[in-house]
Amino acid sequence: MPMFTTRLGAAALAAGLMLTGVEAFAQAPKPTPPAAAPAQKQTPPAPAPAQQQQQNAPLRVDLQPTQGEWTKICGKDQAANKEICYTTRDFGTAPDQPPVLALAVYDIKGDDQRIVRLLLPVALMLRPGFRFSIDKGATQEGGFEICFPNGCFAESKVKGPTIDQMKKGATMNISVKNQANNEVTFAIPIAGFGKAFDGAAMDPKVLEEQQKRLELELQKRAEEQRKSLEGQPGAPAPR
Numbered sequence: 001m002p003m004f005t006t007r008l009g010a011a012a013l014a015a016g017l018m019l020t021g022v023e024a025f026a027q028a029p030k031p032t033p034p035a036a037a038p039a040q041k042q043t044p045p046a047p048a049p050a051q052q053q054q055q056n057a058p059l060r061v062d063l064q065p066t067q068g069e070w071t072k073i074c075g076k077d078q079a080a081n082k083e084i085c086y087t088t089r090d091f092g093t094a095p096d097q098p099p100v101l102a103l104a105v106y107d108i109k110g111d112d113q114r115i116v117r118l119l120l121p122v123a124l125m126l127r128p129g130f131r132f133s134i135d136k137g138a139t140q141e142g143g144f145e146i147c148f149p150n151g152c153f154a155e156s157k158v159k160g161p162t163i164d165q166m167k168k169g170a171t172m173n174i175s176v177k178n179q180a181n182n183e184v185t186f187a188i189p190i191a192g193f194g195k196a197f198d199g200a201a202m203d204p205k206v207l208e209e210q211q212k213r214l215e216l217e218l219q220k221r222a223e224e225q226r227k228s229l230e231g232q233p234g235a236p237a238p239r
Contacts, residue, residue: 057182058182059184059185060187061186063189064093064095066090066091066098070087070088070089070196072199073086073201073202073207074201082108082109082110082111083109085201086105087107088105089103089193090102100121101118101120103116104116104118105193107197112159114159114162115157116132116142116155116162117154117155119151120152120176122152123179124184134171134173134190135165135171142157166197167193169193170189171187172187172190173187174187
């Protein structure tokens with residue numbers, strides 16, 4: 001899974017965007033200032049209903065593709081001696097912004113079971129896992145597998161009917177919980193998935209060129225961001 005894994009670097013920028021760009025998505029518990037010891041134990045006042053509602057309010061984040069098309073990549077798993085293909089695409093808050101989320105669907109030749117794998121931002125609650133649905137269809141569950149400082153992999157094992165729904169569907173809704181216990185739903189467009197899933201795999205040389213362009217673009221954006229920060233009043237002088 002070379003291409004899907006290299007997106008981890010992009011997810012670092014994506015996580016930063018999501019944690020600052022979507023209100024309440026990254027609400028971290030604020031430390032309570034120490035108070036003088038009371039004469040007797042007092043019960044803290046209950047949060048106002050409006051405050052409780054805001055804390056538990058669900059959030060919806062509509063994402064857009066940051067790649068022109070879905071990409072299908074195939075290779076042979078030497079350990080299992082099987083051909084594995086995955087169909088993947090990145091999604092972000094805007095086409096010209098770093099990706100927030102990546103989706104890949106793995107198809108192992110000879111197996112009826114497929115794997116829906118996600119690369120999600122950090123600062124999410126891992127234990128509840130994630131849920132997803134196609135359009136208004138039935139909800140399915142999945143779990144987190146491993147996290148890195150700049151992104152977390154999660155996956156769900158599915159069968160043919162789910163893939164058929166994805167081929168015909170318009171939107172995949174992926175629900176997780178953030179650290180403030182708010183439910184966050186990422187809505188991603190999946191039009192064109194079926195054509196790519198059933199189509200031919202990408203030429204490895206074309207894939208390599210795409211990876212190089214992606215790395216150069218990320219470096220360019222990081223440099224532009226660095227220069228922008230250095231140009232702000234009070235910024236430390238470059239060494």
